[in-house]
Amino acid sequence: xxxxxxxxxxxxxxxxxxxxxxxxxxxxxxxxxxxxxxxxxxxxxxxxxxxxxxxxxxxxxxxxxxxxxxxxxxxxxxxxxxxxxxxxxxxxxxxxxxxxxxxxxxxxxxxxxxxxxxxxxxxxxxxxxxxxxxxxxxxxxxxxxxxxxxxxxxxxxxxxxxxxxxxxxxxxxxxxxxxxxxxxxxxxxxxxxxxxxxxxxxxxxxxxxxxxxxxxxxxxxxxxxxxxxxxxxxxxxxxxxxxxxxxxxxxxxxxxxxxxxxxxxxxxxxxxxxxxxxxxxxxxxxxxxxxxxxxxxxxxxxxxxxxxxxxxxxxxxxxx
Numbered sequence: 001x002x003x004x005x006x007x008x009x010x011x012x013x014x015x016x017x018x019x020x021x022x023x024x025x026x027x028x029x030x031x032x033x034x035x036x037x038x039x040x041x042x043x044x045x046x047x048x049x050x051x052x053x054x055x056x057x058x059x060x061x062x063x064x065x066x067x068x069x070x071x072x073x074x075x076x077x078x079x080x081x082x083x084x085x086x087x088x089x090x091x092x093x094x095x096x097x098x099x100x101x102x103x104x105x106x107x108x109x110x111x112x113x114x115x116x117x118x119x120x121x122x123x124x125x126x127x128x129x130x131x132x133x134x135x136x137x138x139x140x141x142x143x144x145x146x147x148x149x150x151x152x153x154x155x156x157x158x159x160x161x162x163x164x165x166x167x168x169x170x171x172x173x174x175x176x177x178x179x180x181x182x183x184x185x186x187x188x189x190x191x192x193x194x195x196x197x198x199x200x201x202x203x204x205x206x207x208x209x210x211x212x213x214x215x216x217x218x219x220x221x222x223x224x225x226x227x228x229x230x231x232x233x234x235x236x237x238x239x240x241x242x243x244x245x246x247x248x249x250x251x252x253x254x255x256x257x258x259x260x261x262x263x264x265x266x267x268x269x270x271x272x273x274x275x276x277x278x279x280x281x282x283x284x285x286x287x288x289x290x291x292x293x294x295x296x297x298x299x300x301x302x303x304x305x306x307x308x309x310x311x312x313x314x315x316x317x318x319x320x
Contacts, residue, residue, distance in 0.1 A: 003029040004087035005038045006078055007050055007058075008097055012043040016197045017093045019053045019160035024153050025091040026054025026163060027120045032088065039081050039172065041074060042066035051167025053160055059085075059172035066176065068183045069097050075104040077174040082109055084172075087148065089121075094152040095196065102152045111148035118157040118254075118275075135248065135271035154275070155196040156254040195246060198227035201255045203246060203273070205231035207262020207283065207302055211239040216306045217261065223313045229253070231263050247272035262302045265290025282306065 005025035007018035022038050029036040038055035040047050047058045061077055078101070082090050090105065092098035094116045106113040119130040126143050129151060133140045195201065202221040208214060221228045228244055235245035246253055248271035258276035263269060265281070265288055273279070274293055281294040284301045291297045298305055 001032070001034045001088045002085050003032065003034060003036045003089045003091060004078070004082050004085060005036060005055065005091040006074075006093075006098075007038045007040050007044075007047075007055075008093060008095065009040055009042065009044040012045050014040075014044065014046060014049070015194070016160065017095060017155055018050070020155065020158050021091055021093050021153060022050050022053040022055050023161050023163075024120070024158050025089075027158075028089055028091065028151075029054070031121055031123050034088070037085055037087070038167070039078060041077060042068075047169045048166035051164050052162045054163050055167045058167050058169045060169050061172050061174050061176070063174075063176050065179060068186070069100070070179050070181060071097075071100040071104065073177055073179060075101045075108055076177050079105055079108040080174045081172055082148065090148070090150045092150070092152045094154050098152045102150055106150045109148045109150065110146065111150045112144040112146035113150040113152075114142045114144060115152045116154050117142075117151055118154045121151075132275060135267070136274045154254060156199065156256070193227045195227055195229060195244070195251045195253050198253065198255050200224055200226035200257045200259075201229050201246070201253060201273075201276075202226045202259045202261065203229035203231070203263065204234070204261040204302075205263030205269075206233050208234070208239070213303075214240070216303075216310065220259075220306060220310050220313070223310060223317065226257075226259070227255075231269050260290050260294075261306060263290060264288045265293060 003025045005021050026036040035056040036054050038050040039059040041061050047060050050058050059081055102115050114129045117129045117131045121129045128141050128143045130139055130141050204217045229246045230240040230244045232245055234240050235242045247269040252272040254275040256277045258273055258279045261282045278295045281290045281297045282302050282305050286299050
């Protein structure tokens with residue numbers, strides 16, 4: 001019996017989410033009294049580093065056909081590894097890739113699945129996990145009774161924890177199926193932290209009045225090492241690129257700190273950000289719904305507050 005963790009890599013390097021997944025897998029293995037094994041697909045130059053986060057060994061399938069995400073191929077290879085290593089739990093991240101393979105993997109392994117969990121499983125006679133439901137308004141406890149369980153973990157739910165040392169990397173001989181889809185090009189956002197991985201996010205809405213005013217948002221984000229985001233109306237009017245749209249119909253995020261600037265807080269937006277650890281709202285409308293979800297609220301003109309925040313952060317940075 002073991003816990004198998006799929007560690008996603010990009011461009012031959014692991015993202016923070018891979019270390020989160022291994023940390024989660026390690027803690028799950030502790031609950032079950034077994035070992036945590038990681039698997040990486042395609043090029044991954046620092047695979048041994050996964051041992052720092054709890055993997056007892058790393059299975060590497062360095063097939064160039066896996067450098068590009070192919071849900072069917074990934075599902076097949078991970079399932080083969082799970083079967084060969086007697087995995088009772090398979091852990092994925094609840095990323096675009098994880099969402100694309102969790103269903104097929106569950107069917108392939110005849111496994112029960114729990115997508116989008118955010119807590120370590122309990123195993124007091126029954127294997128249970130918890131996840132947010134109804135746009136974060138409730139918590140569901142899911143009991144998995146199958147011999148094999150497949151779990152996908154919400155991003156930024158667990159901070160990577162160094163608990164070990166570099167692991168042995170073993171080549172895993174998998175039967176990689178021929179791709180049914182040909183990827184001709186991939187366009188990726190360069191030079192920014194992916195929103196699901198960002199620990200601090202500065203987001204703004206129609207209260208900015210126009211794209212020409214976005215400089216203060218970008219300056220604030222740069223000062224505090226944050227990613228930038230926006231509400232749907234802002235993306236729909238092309239004030240900001242669509243990959244920055246957060247909310248129910250955009251990217252769901254769980255940062256440690258979320259600034260909502262000039263955003264009213266419609267339920268569709270809240271559904272994608274209400275799992276943030278701390279929410280700070282800046283809005284001049286005292287009736288803005290976002291204030292009900294805020295940990296801290298400033299009811300004032302953002303064009304007065306944000307420049308003051310920038311100056312305060314600059315002074316703190318200069319004095320540190």
